[in-house]
Amino acid sequence: MAYAEQYIDKLRKSGLRPTKQRIKICEVLFDTDKTFHFTIKELVKIIENQANIKVSLATVYNTVHAFIKKGYLKEIPLNASQSYYDTNVTHHHHFFDEEENRLIDIHQDDVDEVNIKKTIPGKKIKSVEVIAKIVSDNQSQK
Amino acid sequence: MAYAEQYIDKLRKSGLRPTKQRIKICEVLFDTDKTFHFTIKELVKIIENQANIKVSLATVYNTVHAFIKKGYLKEIPLNASQSYYDTNVTHHHHFFDEEENRLIDIHQDDVDEVNIKKTIPGKKIKSVEVIAKIVSDNQSQK
DNA sequence: TCAACAGTTTAGAATAAATATAATGTATTA
């Protein structure tokens, strides 16, 4: 609970009330050096394992969505049965291993700047995501 | 029904039996110069409007998946409640307008080749997709 | 041509993620 205050600040600055549940979720998501990817199901499981409090599914959904809106989390565009989220909100990209259902970060430095020449009138680009699907390299595929 | 034979060929060459339903779906998807994006729901609606036969939801799902496997259709990686598909299977990218829930093609020529320096041992890249989210350009956004 | 088989379609049931609801609880404020 050492970092609780910093999460309370973070929440308050975003107009979110610092409740027990939200602080717990912050701890799980941000109380580590490493960023990571998760689904709601996985997040719920982590909270259940490391917390004494119970957090309902609805609260987890609500809070994750609030954090996305505030820019604390990023949704990863992937056509999967469940949504994937990323605690790394810096500009970077992903490999998606379809065989193992696994996401791997690609640092910005490992991809040349994606330069899109086309523009849409009245619109501006908010974000650019690169998803590279990877498969096993053993046998010769079509 | 003029193009039926060409679809029968196409299906047969892919090991799919040319059934009434599949030929109808081919007509809807491929019997036009223009490529387009669709969801299953939209596809079902189009079929209902322009066909005399009824095609069940399960068949539409099965057939779309078979076509993806064969490379006649592409799935567009988008975290949306429904999956989006593309009849344009050439290498290209997309804008996604979140405000209007609209997909727009970006031709390959309009994006510099995406060069990923990172590699994963034992894996090779199967596909690279760029999704650029766009928003209205009027007021100053954060 | 026709029987037999394997693949296909179908309606409806099942599944699962995500959202909505409405009652209860809690943080904030004045």
Place this chain on the structure above:
DNA sequence: TAATACATTATATTTATTCTAAACTGTTGA
């Protein structure tokens, strides 16, 4: 500390997708 606005919760609902099992159809080869 009372009032209130916001949150949480369990549960129900919604919706896309997949599954199932029975009926059907295209294909093959005798």
